[in-house]
Amino acid sequence: MIDASSASMVVTSLPTKRKAEFDPEEESDGENEEEEKETKIEERKGGIDYLKVPEWDVDSFDGLEYYSSPEVLFSSDEEPFSEESIQHYRIFKHQMIDSKGFYGDPELSPYDHYRGIKPMSLEWEALTDKDFRAYWEEMVFVCLHKLNQIKDSNVEFVEVVRGYYRAGPRSKSYITFMAREKPDGPIVEYQAKCMVTLDRKRHPILCRPVPTPKP
Template sequence: MATKPNYATTEDDADFAPTKKQKIDDEGDSDSSSDDSFISVGDMGTEEEWRAYRYYSKEPEWDVDSFDGREFIINPRIRKLYETQELYDEYYRKRLQAFESKGFIPDHSNGIYEVYLEDPVRIEHLTELVNVCVKKFNETKMDLYICRISFFFSILRGKTLELVNILRATERGYGNVKFYITFMAREYQNGPLVEYQAKAIKFGNNRPPFPILCRPSPKPET
């Protein structure tokens, strides 16, 4: 009988609110009694468990990213799938990079896939989702942002964040889909372009999309 998988996941989903120092071990249970010759990363247990893992039904709290506070740990058995340490190190590096991006880099092991932007209809769809997040951001954050940079107050008075163009996106889920979108924006009229991130859920039952967060993209470490 197959062991039940560990449902810890690198996903900011209200259905799976993280505990402090929750481990990321999505490749399965580390029970040494299991057959190490084959590791099924897609075995999600019962149909009910699978649906709970892949479908989002709750509206998450605004501006809360539950990637925060999680710990990245890969099942040690995965090492046995790689012939050399160099190959495993490359796998580990890519998984860690995806984890640290908090969903904005594809991570197939966690069901996060690239959204291809060749289709104008898809661009229109992503634009709608970003604008939902930008609207929420402007309603809740822009006043505080203006106060913090008071020397720009006269420039920013009455101005709000505005989407300029979509750069890239990833998605996760079935039916109700979570999108991670990177875009360029202006923080005030004629201001410089700034890279931002947005997360939103698109529900499959005609409910309006729900914003999760909107923030400047983190600066790359030097």
């Protein structure tokens, strides 16, 4: 187990391409260092800064409310999706908004996942040599280090419960995990959100006990 007190808030990853952190169309084969720099410059000129560090403790789901889309949804074959698929999507969307990205029923089969955020099995491969359990443990340590630094607390990681993932050049992980205050505090369910920017650095977004559900 990694000591949270020694974990860096921004951790540089391995130099290989990450399977978990890029959509297939965003990966490139054989791109050399100069070409990669030019690509990043061009992307920033386009108005999107893929290296921008996210603001700490700002939840993009705050203030977001669910509404049911009235339009007919079509598949890639221009055929309407089944009523069941549309209903599954609406349920999943509602759950994701209510949980602020941390839970949507993985048993549902929506035609798409809300905002590209998908449930991932802890045993699935995240990196070439790492499953999502190990990958998210590292993310949690980054977030806990920031939390303990800001709050002057001493919360320690226990185990990952589940996680949701949005791929892309600014990928996000939504992780539910168990933690406790050292030395002998009760085990509490926590949430952590972490971003990996295009330069493969990890940035904490938030870390908190799971909020009490609305009545």
